[in-house]
Amino acid sequence: xxxxxxRGERDPGVSMRGALLRLRxxxxxxxxxxxxxxELAEHLEREIEQLVRQGRTPAEARxxxxxxxxxxxxxxxxxxxARGTTAWEHFQQDLSFGVRRLGxxxxxxxxxxxxxxxxxxxxxxxxxxxxxxxxxxxxxAAPEKLFxxxxxxxxxxxxxxxxxSRMVDYAAHLGVRAFNTPGREGLERQEGAEVSANFFRVxxxxxxxxxxxxDGEDEPGRTRVAVLSDHFWRERFxxxxxxxxxxxxxxxxxxxxxxxxxxxxxxxxASVKVWVPMTLDPRNVGLYWGSGGVSVVGRLRDGVSLPxxxxxxxGWIPRIRSLFPWRMPDAxxxxxxxxxxxxxxxxxxxxxxxxxxxxVALVLLIAVVNVAxxxxxxxxxxxxxxxxxxxxxxxxxxxxRQLMTEGLLLATLGGALGAGxxxxxxxxxxxxxxxxxxxxxxxxxxxxxxCFSLAxxxxxxxxxxxxxxxxKKRQRPATGHMLILSEAAFATILLVSAGLLLRSLWLLRQxxxxxxxxxxxxxxxxxxxxxxxxxxxxxxxxxxxxxxxxAHPGVRHAAVMNVLPLSPxxxxxxxxxxxxxxxPQAPQIPLWxxxxxxxxxxxxxxxxxxxxxxxMGDTAPSAPVVLISQAMARxxxxxxxxxxxxxxxxxxxEWRTIVGVVGDVKNYAMTGPPEWVEGEVYLPMTQAxxxxxxxxxxxxxxxxxxxxxxxxxxxxxxxxxxxxxxxVLPLEAVVTSATRAPRSLAWLVTGFxxxxxxxxxxxxxxxxxxAITRRTRELGIRLALGASxxxxxxxxxxxxxxxxxLGIASGLGAAWLLARGIASLLxxxxxHDFASFLAPGFVLLGVAVLASAGPLWRAWHIDPARAxxx
Amino acid sequence: MKPAALxxxxxDVLILKLLHQEPRTGWAISARLRQMSNEALxxxxxxxxxxxxxxxxxxxxxxxxQATETGRQAKVYALTKAxxxxxxxxxxxxxxxxxxxxxxxxxA
Numbered sequence: 011x012x013x014x015x016x017r018g019e020r021d022p023g024v025s026m027r028g029a030l031l032r033l034r035x036x037x038x039x040x041x042x043x044x045x046x047x048x049e050l051a052e053h054l055e056r057e058i059e060q061l062v063r064q065g066r067t068p069a070e071a072r073x074x075x076x077x078x079x080x081x082x083x084x085x086x087x088x089x090x091x092a093r094g095t096t097a098w099e100h101f102q103q104d105l106s107f108g109v110r111r112l113g114x115x116x117x118x119x120x121x122x123x124x125x126x127x128x129x130x131x132x133x134x135x136x137x138x139x140x141x142x143x144x145x146x147x148x149x150x151a152a153p154e155k156l157f158x159x160x161x162x163x164x165x166x167x168x169x170x171x172x173x174x175s176r177m178v179d180y181a182a183h184l185g186v187r188a189f190n191t192p193g194r195e196g197l198e199r200q201e202g203a204e205v206s207a208n209f210f211r212v213x214x215x216x217x218x219x220x221x222x223x224x225d226g227e228d229e230p231g232r233t234r235v236a237v238l239s240d241h242f243w244r245e246r247f248x249x250x251x252x253x254x255x256x257x258x259x260x261x262x263x264x265x266x267x268x269x270x271x272x273x274x275x276x277x278x279x280a281s282v283k284v285w286v287p288m289t290l291d292p293r294n295v296g297l298y299w300g301s302g303g304v305s306v307v308g309r310l311r312d313g314v315s316l317p318x319x320x321x322x323x324x325g326w327i328p329r330i331r332s333l334f335p336w337r338m339p340d341a342x343x344x345x346x347x348x349x350x351x352x353x354x355x356x357x358x359x360x361x362x363x364x365x366x367x368x369x370v371a372l373v374l375l376i377a378v379v380n381v382a383x384x385x386x387x388x389x390x391x392x393x394x395x396x397x398x399x400x401x402x403x404x405x406x407x408x409x410x411r412q413l414m415t416e417g418l419l420l421a422t423l424g425g426a427l428g429a430g431x432x433x434x435x436x437x438x439x440x441x442x443x444x445x446x447x448x449x450x451x452x453x454x455x456x457x458x459x460x461c462f463s464l465a466x467x468x469x470x471x472x473x474x475x476x477x478x479x480x481x482k483k484r485q486r487p488a489t490g491h492m493l494i495l496s497e498a499a500f501a502t503i504l505l506v507s508a509g510l511l512l513r514s515l516w517l518l519r520q521x522x523x524x525x526x527x528x529x530x531x532x533x534x535x536x537x538x539x540x541x542x543x544x545x546x547x548x549x550x551x552x553x554x555x556x557x558x559x560x561a562h563p564g565v566r567h568a569a570v571m572n573v574l575p576l577s578p579x580x581x582x583x584x585x586x587x588x589x590x591x592x593x594p595q596a597p598q599i600p601l602w603x604x605x606x607x608x609x610x611x612x613x614x615x616x617x618x619x620x621x622x623x624x625x626m627g628d629t630a631p632s633a634p635v636v637l638i639s640q641a642m643a644r645x646x647x648x649x650x651x652x653x654x655x656x657x658x659x660x661x662x663x664e665w666r667t668i669v670g671v672v673g674d675v676k677n678y679a680m681t682g683p684p685e686w687v688e689g690e691v692y693l694p695m696t697q698a699x700x701x702x703x704x705x706x707x708x709x710x711x712x713x714x715x716x717x718x719x720x721x722x723x724x725x726x727x728x729x730x731x732x733x734x735x736x737x738v739l740p741l742e743a744v745v746t747s748a749t750r751a752p753r754s755l756a757w758l759v760t761g762f763x764x765x766x767x768x769x770x771x772x773x774x775x776x777x778x779x780x781a782i783t784r785r786t787r788e789l790g791i792r793l794a795l796g797a798s799x800x801x802x803x804x805x806x807x808x809x810x811x812x813x814x815x816l817g818i819a820s821g822l823g824a825a826w827l828l829a830r831g832i833a834s835l836l837x838x839x840x841x842h843d844f845a846s847f848l849a850p851g852f853v854l855l856g857v858a859v860l861a862s863a864g865p866l867w868r869a870w871h872i873d874p875a876r877a878x879x880x
Numbered sequence: 881m882k883p884a885a886l887x888x889x890x891x892d893v894l895i896l897k898l899l900h901q902e903p904r905t906g907w908a909i910s911a912r913l914r915q916m917s918n919e920a921l922x923x924x925x926x927x928x929x930x931x932x933x934x935x936x937x938x939x940x941x942x943x944x945x946q947a948t949e950t951g952r953q954a955k956v957y958a959l960t961k962a963x964x965x966x967x968x969x970x971x972x973x974x975x976x977x978x979x980x981x982x983x984x985x986x987x988a
Contacts, residue, residue, distance in 0.1 A: 027939040049906060049955045050929065056907040080926050088930030094937060
């Protein structure tokens with residue numbers, strides 16, 4: 011501003027002072043103003059006094075002084091500008107103007123705010139999901155130092171590694187298992203986890219009450235102790251602190267309660283109610299070296315990197331291998347690895363979470379585009395007002411700032427509403443997503459999510475303001491085309507994703523589970539461990555249970571088995587097949603195994619294809635027999651009958667003879683068995699390889715299933731008083747819940763896609779309709795000059811549909827590239843499935859035609875005389 | 881002769897100079913300016929007060945409400961330490977510029 015004066019270098023103290031003065035001017039505006047008033051008044055008084063001293067009359071003096079002083083308002087405005095707070099004051103003016111405008115235009119405001127709230131709400135809910143499941147550190151102390159040590163598997167190797175490692179503090183837990191525990195209404199089944207004694211110390215989580223486990227409590231011969239979850243403690247002990255020291259019965263053994271964990275602690279699973287020490291007893295050789303299922307978590311000691319820790323672990327593998335009481339294959343443990351714990355926990359949910367986030371992000375984009383379009387329509391309509399302001403001296407910058415402020419105001423209000431909408435959507439998401447989604451409990455509307463929605467709102471607001479400011483000079487049809495194009499593209503991507511997921515869901519539902527669930531009732535019967543300590547005991551109990559079911563009128567067939575079809579839990583063993591020998595070092599043959607009673611096939615409705623089913627004559631002392639699935643028969647004996655061939659568990663010497671072939675059953679999941687399973691077999695319960703941890707009863711009924719369902723727990727308890735009876739369900743419910751996860755995902759994505767489609771339709775309608783309003787005169791002239799109404803209609807249609815088609819094309823292109831990312835979620839559908847790509851294109855085109863129909867009708871009925879006059 | 885309009889930016893340095901002598905009110909500054917320049921310089925109040933407020937925000941002068949000899953409250957401005965340095969810088973620049981302009985005017 012000064013042509014020759016260089017500004018002094020700012021010293022921070024000086025600019026600090028200026029900032030304080032500015033702050034004062036903003037916060038105490040009236041005070042600063044009255045000071046200015048007083049200063050100028052004082053000046054005037056002095057001037058008058060001086061003039062009086064020079065000989066003027068007081069009246070003359072006053073007149074002259076006022077005249078020399080000039081316009082007070084101008085001086086004041088100059089002083090205000092000198093304060094450097096005018097930007098703030100203008101902002102306040104724009105803000106209050108914007109608020110008044112929004113209040114006047116209720117329909118516009120309601121539509122824009124609803125759209126913003128929906129868009130920002132969805133995106134915030136999606137962000138909370140991503141944040142809670144994938145991004146946020148685990149709720150443990152220094153979680154970045156924790157890792158999952160994969161492929162150790164048994165207690166012995168774990169205990170050895172824990173004792174030897176210098177770099178890592180190793181803890182372990184067994185998978186979640188259920189215990190029988192006395193509840194208010196008889197025996198209950200509660201889930202618990204067996205953990206190493208250092209488990210809580212390694213994770214770095216302190217109990218909220220009492221103590222955690224202490225080192226050494228996993229050694230043999232210690233008092234049985236238990237740590238409760240916060241939820242279980244409240245439910246069972248009413249949250250009283252005298253729970254500590256009380257006894258808890260788990261599987262007929264008494265445990266002393268020593269501590270309660272805080273509410274958020276949900277490891278290894280949210281369903282865990284109680285943690286008890288696992289026993290590490292080297293004298294129990296079978297359990298110590300032979301039984302797997304141990305998950306190992308390591309905490310890096312200070313200054314140790316993960317690669318170094320993995321190298322140390324691998325270094326120990328050969329020595330641990332030589333400690334086994336039997337010879338392990340040379341390959342055992344060579345694939346041992348360490349993965350950051352968070353990665354290991356959530357890797358299964360990663361694709362779903364990102365898909366949902368991507369979907370809601372697209373919904374947000376469509377919402378933003380729609381509101382931008384509404385705003386542009388507004389800006390066009392207030393051309394007169396803006397021109398007037400410019401004529402009255404508002405600078406370009408001032409007008410831009412005004413539009414920016416209005417955009418920000420709208421977006422911020424939308425963001426605040428969106429945060430509210432997000433709370434509701436998060437609750438809905440948590441209900442719809444499968445309960446075993448890792449870390450789902452940690453998902454919630456928190457400060458981070460609110461900041462996210464605020465940031466989104468501010469970006470959207472700047473975008474609105476920018477678009478409006480760019481457009482304020484004149485209408486740009488190109489802007490409208492861009493809006494239609496992007497909406498059509500986003501909606502296409504969403505529709506294609508929904509199409510792919512729905513198609514694979516549909517195919518999944520067409521899958522024949524291999525059994526006939528209708529009319530079958532099942533239940534889980536969990537005896538205390540002593541009752542099923544051996545195969546003979548378990549088989550006897552299973553036999554008694556079956557007898558009691560069969561005695562009930564209306565039961566046509568009944569069977570008792572170790573595992574139900576469609577069981578997410580693995581039931582497998584490693585086998586050798588007589589005429590398919592494998593070299594000793596090569597992997598042997600993993601087979602899925604169901605141990606069951608006679609009538610299994612009749613009860614579940616599985617066809618017998620060759621040979622015979624099990625009978626009461628298949629007992630422990632009789633010749634060992636096995637049934638195999640048709641798929642296994644085809645795999646190993648493609649051109650011969652398998653009946654009469656033999657197989658055995660690798661660690662047993664006794665051969666089992668194949669006596670029959672049965673239809674293929676989806677024993678594990680609708681998508682088939684785990685890919686490492688090479689075949690599926692059935693054994694008589696009397697000849698089971700290991701006693702089952704729990705029994706499942708199934709009964710096929712002639713009549714009413716619901717009455718029998720109510721009777722079933724009583725029947726089972728008559729046979730076995732110490733059995734917990736849970737999950738009394740129609741077998742159909744098992745089939746339904748097997749497709750629950752893909753179903754909820756498909757419907758969620760479809761819901762959002764339909765929402766997007768509706769918003770895109772509104773957007774297209776808005777743009778086309780505005781274009782016609784703008785072009786009424788032009789169209790009137792064309793009509794007057796002899797254009798046919800058909801030509802005009804095509805002119806109007808071409809406008810909107812051309813952009814839509816381009817949008818669909820680019821959306822399909824993007825979807826083509828993105829589809830590979832969700833390949834792991836699809837079943838039976840190619841990622842580039844033709845129909846799933848073609849259908850959304852047509853749907854969107856149809857919607858665009860429908861959305862253009864109204865405006866088209868208006869264009870068709872333009873009266874040239876009136877259009878020209880207006 | 882009509883009073884000369886002030887060259888843009890010179891008002892700031894004149895204010896700093898006057899306050900260097902002693903703290904003054906806005907009125908005293910304007911009166912002193914008129915008097916010292918023999919009424920040749922007419923400073924409009926429309927530019928004096930904004931200039932004062934700007935200098936205050938820059939931190940070069942500090943205003944304080946004080947009782948005057950007549951017993952009324954008046955805002956008295958005084959030069960700050962940063963203002964003294966700024967005055968020195970601007971004085972040097974002013975003499976450089978006026979020398980340069982004089983040299984051109986006299987040689988032509």
